Amino acid sequence: MSDENKAPPAGDYESGMVNRRRVLGDAWVDRSLANRNSFNSEFQELITRHAWNDIWGRPALGDKTRRFMVLSMLLGVKAFEEFVMHVRAALDGPPESRLTPDDIKEVIMMSAIYVGVPAANHAFGLAAAVLKEKGLLDPAP
Structure with a gap:
């Protein structure tokens, strides 16, 4: 499998979800997840992995x-x-x-x-x- 087709590390989504819940609160995240559908679910996974894990998970700021x-x-x-x-x-x-x-x-x-x-x-x-x-x-x- 080429690098661009590799699945993301399993923990990125879970770590991102911890950060997302900490920053936005459980109620907001639960509503957002309840609104997932076949059209937007990949986007929800992407922002959880990248925005909430890769960026909000950085320790510097x-x-x-x-x-x-x-x-x-x-x-x-x-x-x-x-x-x-x-x-x-x-x-x-x-x-x-x-x-x-x-x-x-x-x-x-x-x-x-x-x-x-x-x-x-x-x-x-x-x-x-x-x-x-x-x-x-x-x-x-």
């Missing part, structure tokens, strides 16, 4: 730094649905990698300069909705 990076990059490419998912995950994650509402605000503020005000404006609305849903949004001063 840690989950908290990766959370900051992911939120910023998602705003940069205007992937707002994924941004909301990662805002929720960042607020609910394990204490050592959890982001605060102020952390998320700072990501959006910086993104306004490097990504653009319209994207940041939209992101503030999306993040505020998540914060309100979770009871984390203080009334205006």
